[in-house]
Amino acid sequence: MRVLVTGAAGQIGYALVPMIARGVMLGADQPVILHMLDIPPAAEALNGVVATTDVVEACTGVNVAVMVGGFPRKEGMERKDVMSKNVSIYKAQASALEAHAAPNCKVLVVANPANTNALILKEFAPSIPERNVTCLTRLDHNRALGQISERLNVQVCDVKNVIIWGNHSSTQYPDVNHATVKTSSGEKPVRELVADDEWLNGEFITTVQQRGAAIIKARKLSSALSAASSACDHIRDWVLGTAEGTFVSMGVYSDGSYGVPAGLIYSFPVTCSGGEWKIVQGLPIDELSRKKMDATAQELSEEKALAYSCLE
Numbered sequence: 001m002r003v004l005v006t007g008a009a010g011q012i013g014y015a016l017v018p019m020i021a022r023g024v025m026l027g028a029d030q031p032v033i034l035h036m037l038d039i040p041p042a043a044e045a046l047n048g049v050v051a052t053t054d055v056v057e058a059c060t061g062v063n064v065a066v067m068v069g070g071f072p073r074k075e076g077m078e079r080k081d082v083m084s085k086n087v088s089i090y091k092a093q094a095s096a097l098e099a100h101a102a103p104n105c106k107v108l109v110v111a112n113p114a115n116t117n118a119l120i121l122k123e124f125a126p127s128i129p130e131r132n133v134t135c136l137t138r139l140d141h142n143r144a145l146g147q148i149s150e151r152l153n154v155q156v157c158d159v160k161n162v163i164i165w166g167n168h169s170s171t172q173y174p175d176v177n178h179a180t181v182k183t184s185s186g187e188k189p190v191r192e193l194v195a196d197d198e199w200l201n202g203e204f205i206t207t208v209q210q211r212g213a214a215i216i217k218a219r220k221l222s223s224a225l226s227a228a229s230s231a232c233d234h235i236r237d238w239v240l241g242t243a244e245g246t247f248v249s250m251g252v253y254s255d256g257s258y259g260v261p262a263g264l265i266y267s268f269p270v271t272c273s274g275g276e277w278k279i280v281q282g283l284p285i286d287e288l289s290r291k292k293m294d295a296t297a298q299e300l301s302e303e304k305a306l307a308y309s310c311l312e
């Protein structure tokens with residue numbers, strides 16, 4: 001399989017490329033050909049990892065495109081503050097992917113604002129099926145699993161089915177209402193084991209929402225290794241399938257499920273099989289969740305309008 005990584009000379013790219021090469025993304029038995037794109041000003045770093053600065057060469061024949069290229073936010077910024085720089089890149093690269101990628105190429109947008117960049121890519125590449133354009137919220141999902149595992153002092157692999165709803169931003173809604181933990185006496189609901197709704201409805205949510213900002217504050221750079229690792233998780237589950245009874249969070253094109261306006265790239269709980277994702281249906285939604293799901297949808301509608309105004 002041919003895998004495109006844009007922004008390959010950057011922080012995330014530097015961590016991501018060797019993970020893909022050693023099979024973390026597509027499995028140990030899957031041969032991969034890496035297409036690594038960056039821009040001419042990254043010339044020095046290019047000597048380290050990057051194969052090309054030609055977008056057409058980079059996109060030609062790729063089966064998987066991991067779009068990391070763009071500008072990261074700095075301390076004190078919201079992710080949408082990098083909007084004007086990044087959406088124009090996604091408009092331009094949409095055309096290159098549409099014209100040159102392999103049919104059925106799977107696209108994962110990582111660069112922020114991730115949902116809105118993905119939406120712009122989708123809208124300017126009309127012949128790429130909408131189900132093939134996704135954005136990364138798996139990092140938030142993994143952060144939520146991590147918070148629960150620390151709180152309960154259990155292994156992170158024993159916690160499952162948290163959900164990130166909505167935008168990869170501080171309005172995202174990390175939801176534990178359907179999450180469980182594997183224990184010696186079977187699977188137990190996270191709410192029952194934590195037994196502290198005040199923490200689950202308060203500090204837990206804000207910690208996950210603000211984790212990206214906390215890392216920037218501490219490191220003066222945004223998360224890179226965890227972002228690369230989550231990008232591998234996202235593509236691996238999409239291509240190779242999710243485990244029975246497990247769902248994961250992916251930013252996908254809304255079909256109106258759960259009352260989320262169609263036409264936004266919104267993070268939903270999904271299962272994957274045969275290379276296709278499917279939104280988990282029928283989960284009961286309580287009043288608090290409804291409000292938080294609507295607030296993050298509202299932000300995405302506003303971002304969409306802002307993105308179009310940046311492209312005028």
Ligand SMILES: NC(=O)C1=CN([C@@H]2O[C@H](COP(=O)(O)OP(=O)(O)OC[C@H]3O[C@@H](n4cnc5c(N)ncnc54)[C@H](O)[C@@H]3O)[C@@H](O)[C@H]2O)C=CC1
Nearest residue numbers: 007009010011012038042069070071072111112136139227
């Ligand atoms: N969705 C998520 O969970 C996360 C998203 N991010 C976002 O990922 C993006 C990349 O982050 P880092 O690797 O830390 O940034 P970075 O600045 O270290 O690397 C970005 C790379 O993209 C390159 N680039 C810029 N314009 C390009 C273009 N038109 N085509 C190809 N390459 C281009 C730059 O030269 C640079 O090498 C940022 O937007 C950041 O905010 C970061 C962490 C998590």
Ligand SMILES: O=C([O-])CC(=O)C(=O)O
Nearest residue numbers: 073079112212213222223
């Ligand atoms: O917060 C940022 O700007 C980088 C990012 O998306 C994350 O770490 O979740």
